[in-house]
Amino acid sequence: MSIEVTELNKKLGSFELKNINLQIPSGYICGLIGENGAGKTTLLKTMMGLYGLDAGSVRLEGKDLENREKEVKNNLGIVMEECLYEDYLTVEGLGKGYGFCYTGFSMEEYKKYTEEFGLSFKQKIKKLSEGMKIRLQFAFALSHHPTIYLMDEPTANLDEEFRKRFWEICSIELERGATILISSHLTEDLDKKADYISYLKNGELLFCKDRERLQESFLLVKGENYQLRNLPKDKVISREEGAFGGSALILPWNSEKLKEYQIETPNLRQLMYYLAKGEKENGTITMEKISKR
Amino acid sequence: MELLLWKKLARDKKYLLLIWGTVMAISILMFQLTESIGGLLGYAVMYSAMVNKKQDTVLRLPDVFYFLPVDAAARRKMVGGQFWWSCFLEAVIHTFFATMYLLLTTYYIDITVTRLYWWKPVILFIAIFSITHTDQYYSFLKTTKEGVADLLVLLGLGKFTVCIWALLLPRSMEPVYWALYCCFALLLLSSDIYYLRKYGKHVVSYYADYDFSRELKPFKI
Incomplete structure (x- = not known):
């Protein structure tokens, strides 16, 4: 090293x-x-x-x-x-x-x-x-x-x-x-x-x-606000809702359900933003999720 | 000039002024000498400490010394040069101050026994200006962000001396000079109080935990 x-x-x-x-x-x-x-x-x-x-x-x-x-x-x-x-x-x-x-x-x-x-x-x-x-x-x-x-x-x-x-x-x-x-x-x-x-x-x-x-460890999903709310809570790092839909940073999993969403690989800026947001909203839970990845 | 004045005072039997002037002259010289030696000792401790200290300590060299590939021995060598330069500056500065203090003393005594000439206020101004050495004081505090290592030296007991001195001034001095002197004394006191309040606690806590004997050990200049 x-x-x-x-x-x-x-x-x-x-x-x-x-x-x-x-x-x-x-x-x-x-x-x-x-x-x-x-x-x-x-x-x-x-x-x-x-x-x-x-x-x-x-x-x-x-x-x-x-x-x-x-x-x-x-x-x-x-x-x-x-x-x-x-x-x-x-x-x-x-x-x-x-x-x-x-x-x-x-x-x-x-x-x-x-x-x-x-x-x-x-x-x-x-x-x-x-x-x-x-x-x-x-x-x-x-x-x-x-x-x-x-x-x-x-x-x-x-x-x-x-x-x-x-x-x-x-x-x-x-x-x-x-x-x-x-x-x-x-x-x-x-x-x-x-x-x-x-x-x-x-x-x-x-x-x-x-x-x-790292970037593959997360997914940025976009969709209607109600769709984002339906995401399993243990997979969501943080979510942002807007007037015309929102986006969320999630931990990927094999599910047909994800096909309903527009999916992107997050860039570092988005990662930083959603990780910090998740930390503020959920505290240590987010950190535990990240550490496990 | 001083000797002439002393003779004049003796001739006119102004013994009180003569004694006061002599005591002041001796105390000025002693004070300057003590401050000079104290300052040098301070530098010795400070520089030796800085050789191994890092940026997060109060006593430190410029940052560059800590990330350049130099070891403690090389740093000590670099610091050695600064030490001797400081010694030289101390000697020059204190000789200058001593001269100015003496001139000032002489002037105050002189003013009580002779006429006031136009050039005397000029000397007074130069003397006062030299005593304050505020520029040095401020630049030091400005350049060392949290550094107030030798604050007590810089606060300059001389300032307090000057203030007490004001109380001993001859009563015959004209009111305008009294006013000037009082303003000057107040200015000095207020600046000292300001810096003591700002940094005093930090300095006291720093020195309370400071192991001087350990720091002096590696100091070989």
Whole structure:
């Protein structure tokens, strides 16, 4: 396994990450999804060593983060929504100042990527827009050839053109054998790109599943409101009724009855929406249903 | 200038002012020296603590130090540079403050025995401005989101000294300067009370559980 998180616990004020277990094999991309405040950034920051662990372990490429900090971090490429580099540095200063810390860093490649991403070498980080800061971090990460990328909402502030390029480069990195853990609100990207999906809710990892299998684990059924009400309760995650009919996320089962409905495979956005709705309406029952799948 | 004033006070037999001025001058120097040494010790503890602390602690280095592939030894080396820079700044800042305090003392005494010249309020303004060093104070609180590690040092007992000092001012000072001084003292006190209320509890609870001996152990600069 490239990324192995075992029984990770971390308390930050009133928020807590509880017993997080996550395994991602090499060469795959895992999307970390969840509502605002679910703990995505906290989990990523803990995995990159910004927060100390209260309990559990983080092993990256088989090496323990606590005991082999330097080796582990040398293989980590980091792109955060909030740029963590000191903002008084210039683009060039970042490469010169911190590049030497990484054994695989290449200043030539850094220069090449920054040019390609439209960054001026003499520009100060604090003068860059949020999208440009993401580009800068991405360029820096690519230039030291990490085997694991930890990214927090990297595509949120990117324009369409660069977002496309971002995913192209990610594909190349995956082919090279790198592993990517990426948190994103933009589930449309993850719908197409992610191999695994991890869903965080209130500091708990509800599941980490193969995306295709995950989507096959649920069905989105559409029909008249009365039809939706007739669905067996133990199969319904949540339901939404409208003036002209409604839809419901259900657990599939072999039944002729389903032929009465219009059936779709839910996308991640729909999954997130109905899972959260189900959780609000039914509490733990929904979680039990999901865990069993 | 100070020596001339002292001689003048002795000649005019203004012994009370002479004693007051001397005590103030000594206390200013002692205070600056103590604050300087205290500050340096504070930095020593703080920097050593920061080497191994993570982002979720009050004492910490900039975030970048914790995700770069550097170990504690390398962090300590980086921090070492910052420590000596802080030492230098402490020395410069406190020498400057001591000079300004002395000028201020001299001025207050001078004003009671000689005429008021136009340049004296200028000195007063510079001295007051230097004592407040509010910009440094605010930028510190702004940059460290929850960081108030050396709040007590920054609160600067000097501010309270200045306020108490106001009570000791010569009565012959003109009302306009009294008013100015009182406003200044009130401003300082209110800012201190504001920050103490905002961060004081956090600092006290933090230091109550803090193991200084453990933190000082790995500190080898």
